[in-house]
Amino acid sequence: NQSARDLILIPDSAHGTNPASAAQAGFSIVQVKCDAGGNVDLSDWENIARENAARLAGCMITYPSTHGIFEPGIRKMCQVIHQYGGQVYMDGANMNAQLGLTSPGFIGADICHLNLHKTFAMPHGGGGPGAGPVCCAAHLAAFLPVNPRDKEEGIAVASATYGNAMLLPITYAYLCLLGTAGLKRATQIAILNANYLAACLKSNYSVLYTGSQGYVAHELILDCRAFKEAGISETDIAKRLMDYGFHAPTLSFPVHGTLMIEPTESESLEELDRFVQAMDSIYAEIEEIRAGSYPADNNLLVNAPHAEYVLMADEWPYAYPRSRAAYPLAWIEGNKFQIPVSRVDNAFGDRNLICCSC
Known part of the structure; x- marks a missing residue:
């Protein structure tokens, strides 16, 4: 016993x-x-x-x-x-x-x-x-x-x-289609993709943890705490990524003040490059805030994401043009994901059950 x-x-x-x-x-x-x-x-x-x-x-x-x-x-x-x-x-x-x-x-x-x-x-x-x-x-x-x-x-x-x-x-078919060699290849690509992103992003964002050889596994944690001095949080970066057409990565887990990014084996090199361009563009936007080009309480990041109804409204109360909010990079113009909802209070939503009558 x-x-x-x-x-x-x-x-x-x-x-x-x-x-x-x-x-x-x-x-x-x-x-x-x-x-x-x-x-x-x-x-x-x-x-x-x-x-x-x-x-x-x-x-x-x-x-x-x-x-x-x-x-x-x-x-x-x-x-x-x-x-x-x-x-x-x-x-x-x-x-x-x-x-x-x-x-x-x-x-x-x-x-x-x-x-x-x-x-x-x-x-x-x-x-x-x-x-x-x-x-x-x-x-x-x-x-x-x-x-x-x-x-x-x-x-x-x-x-x-x-x-x-x-x-x-579904899983059985996936296993049969890939076989032993294909599954191993998928793992190798997942690890390669994560390390590709780490190598591309480390000049602007600090990769929090790496192994003894300087590499990550299949995911990486970006430390965003250095941006606090500019009034920018990891939440602001995650919300702004939505304006670029990317689903926000894991936020403040497992370490507070970070973003955890896992590209998986499924993403193409072209998609990874677009993500890197988006992150680099966001970094440039943070630098503009640091330089005082935009107010700490009225800038591209703290107001993100910019929902479609906000972009289409007659009034525009922000300190930057609509074009920068909606189309920060040229390739977004022809493939814009229109965001249906503006920023919500994440913590409030997690702690309060709200039932809507339809």
Whole structure:
């Protein structure tokens, strides 16, 4: 009986849902800090595991980490957890940086889930819902959810035995079409795309974390905190990107004051170049604000995004021309995504449930 094992170690660099998942399952959580390079402090990791050996149930980790780097001590982290009687749960959110190059089993994970929408072509959001198949090592197979009508199986129950079964053929077809070589190629392109963006953007934006060789994994974190002195936040940059036709990247996660960008394997070189042009143009706009060309409370960034109804209104109360708001780069003119809604209060929307009558 190991029911006393109620503690889960989760590093700062893990996916944001990991603490919520562990808490919902009834575990107590110990958060482990990362060092200045974004890597888990291995000595702290081992000390916490040793001091709590009797209560240690395991850990939840994301690999590559949400800091956008391949954790160099990942196998050591897993070995420590096993040494003190725990199990390793790997969040498979970033599997599109692993396929064909490494694997959860190779690093020492005991169980993981796969985000089919993230790595295996399954629709998400309005085309979803999501599906996350769970994979495990042989010694945990008996504990997987099963059909409750099968009396010879285990006792764990899932609300839907095969998850969102109608979505799984999409992933199956994707796997068959790409094959082993194609999946590896997709991972290589995902990593290449992220490093291409990092190389292009680092002169104007600081890339917060890189690995020991100076590269990122499949995503990168841009540190926007230096723009605070100009009165510009990471939110302003994200909103302004919408005027350029780009969906805003992940905002202030996993580090406050940053933007996390993940180009994936799907984007073409032309699209990556357009994104770089947009980010460089936004940087130039920030420099104009720094130079005093536009007021801190009335400029292209703090007023972004510029919705279609704002651009078409008779009155224009802003300190810059409509053309700069709507068409900051020449290639946008022929392919403009018209924004239907002006800026909203993100925090208020997250904290307040508002039902609209239609």
